[in-house]
Amino acid sequence: MLQRCMHLAKIAQFSQIVKSYTSLAQHKWLDYDETHKKSLQTHKSRAEEFIHKIPIIEVDSDVVRCLGGTHINAGHPQVYIKLDTRTEGTPQTCKYCGLQYVKKGHGLHHH
Known part of the structure; x- marks a missing residue:
């Protein structure tokens, strides 16, 4: 039961992180692709x-x-x-x- 609660807490935490990054995706320097989690952390540089x-x-x-x-x-x-x-x-x-x-x-x- 404890493992199940910990797993659900991790899922909820990840969901909150995704929502935060989704709002950041409005910026032109961060392209957001919902199908690719790595794009959440990518910084494009010149x-x-x-x-x-x-x-x-x-x-x-x-x-x-x-x-x-x-x-x-x-x-x-x-x-x-x-x-x-x-x-x-x-x-x-x-x-x-x-x-x-x-x-x-x-x-x-x-x-």
Whole structure:
């Protein structure tokens, strides 16, 4: 009996959450699809659009450290990106933030 009551309480709580998110769906940034629960928590971002506007960063070294921001704790985990690839001058992209780097002195080859 206790399990049944707990189950009904969870259903009621979920129902209230769905109603709250349904009212939020009026905003243009949150598309709501009643058949897909994940869309309740999806936030659409234009970050990819903005990152492509940043010019390719030219550096002197063969390896660059990307932090995704100006402070070590502000962006993503730090990663080291090798720039001495088989195709010289091809920009290398950070897998977290999308910033692109290329070694100076090599002509930029856009792909």
